[in-house]
Amino acid sequence: MKPLVSNKYNTIIYLTSALVILIGITVVFGWVMDIKILRTIKNDYVSMKFNTAIAFIIGGISLFYCAKNKGKRSVAVNIFICVLFLLPALTLTQDIFGYNAGIDEILMTDIEKSAKIIVYPGRMSPLSATCFILFSIYLAFYNSADKTYRSISQWLLHLVTLLSFIAIVGYFFGVPVFYKLAFITSIAAHTAFCFFILSIAASLINPSLGITGLFTGASIGSVMARKIFLQMALAVLLLGYGRILLHKFNMVGVEFGIGLFATSFILVSLFLVWRVSRQLNAIDEKKQEAEGNLSKIQTFLDATPDPIVIADSEGTISLSNKEAEKVFGYEKDELKGKNIAQLIPKRLTDETSGNITNLLTFLKQGALNTCSNMFALKKDGTEFPVEITTNSLTTTEGTFISTALRDISNLKRQEKEIKAKADIIADSSDAIFSRAITGTILSW
Secondary structure, eight states: OOOSOOHHHHHHHHHHHHHHHHHHHHHHHHHHTTOHHHHOSSTTSOOOOHHHHHHHHHHHHHHHHHHHTTTOOOHHHHHHHHHHHHHHHHHHHHHHHTOOOSOTTSSSOOTTTTTSOOSSTTOOOHHHHHHHHHHHHHHHHTTOSSHHHHHHHHHHHHHHHHHHHHHHHHHHHTOGGGGOSSSSOOOOHHHHHHHHHHHHHHHTTSTTSHHHHHHHOOSHHHHHHHHHHHHHHHHHHHHHHHHHHHHHTTOSOHHHHHHHHHHHHHHHHHHHHHHHHHHHHHHHHHHHHHHHHHHHHHHHHHTOSSOEEEEETTSBEEEEOHHHHHHHTOOTTOSTTSBGGGGSOGGGHHHHHHHHHHHHHHHTTTOEEEEEEEEEEOTTSOEEEEEEEEEEEEETTEEEEEEEEEEOHHHHHHHHHHHHHHHHHHHOSSOOOEEOTTSOEEEO
């Protein structure tokens, strides 16, 4: 199975894991040193429990090493994942079956229970426990050889994102029921935030699965989703918050406020769709223009008698003409995506690779270089002498290398025949001379 983590998203995963670990350590320090502001972001908000902070530290470390080792989990990480599942699972069963297993204050006594009436001191919120269970299941199956298990675990992770987002919206709009799974305890605001960013970062381990694939894809639909979703979500939150303020200060009636919200949302959505549509149309026009230019370049290349391949700065072939496919024995478009070094005999790989690296660096400066006395390799393994002419092509997509590989087998054969005749003449003991039809002596 191919590595799951793309280097493109590693930094995001590492930074998110580090931030969650830091928040967890800060809360633990707040409990140990009895600093309330470190346990909660606001005095009238619920605190993140000690067990919850420990679980976040374990979850952040587990995600970090899962991403770093590209799916290969050590024994220690597996133990962390088991703890991340068992601790919240046991906590949740206490709420479901109404008993006390004694784990809520096993590591730290809830110092807040004396300040107010708390039914279950130190107990993790049911919503937090549920999210930790889902997150631990994801870590257990995200690298499964079965794509079905990976896909299911990805959707469970999306459920964590949804639950935490609802809780965040509840705090944003001041709707307590949004950040309560049950009426026993509430999830802390920074707990919801940690779940939200941790679940999004973890989903990038399998970026092509689930909803994450919608936003990370290269298709035009994915581009549109990335451009419009965040803007529209932000617009809805701001409009909703404005609607609440208008109602709170009795500035408008209920019916008028709802109508104003609906109208504003439609207008904002229309504006966002219009703007994104213009951007996508511009992208589509550039794409069509590029495809047209590519078609012209392909036609020009096919009309050229010499085999020509065009590769990027790394040597990966992007285009080739019909003559190249004919000479090297490849089918149509079969050369595309292959490295140009594949057209060079393996016995010359070390020497040629060095020359190609130097040549590409030289050509990036816009220079022209011709390299003679080289050999090329056909698909069937046949070698033949070529004269290689290369030139750089600078486009909006980067620097490309145009390489013409002229077959000089006949030229080499003629040179060999001429040299052989010259050697015979030079070694002869007779007087030999040549002259033109007019009688002028040309050589002797």
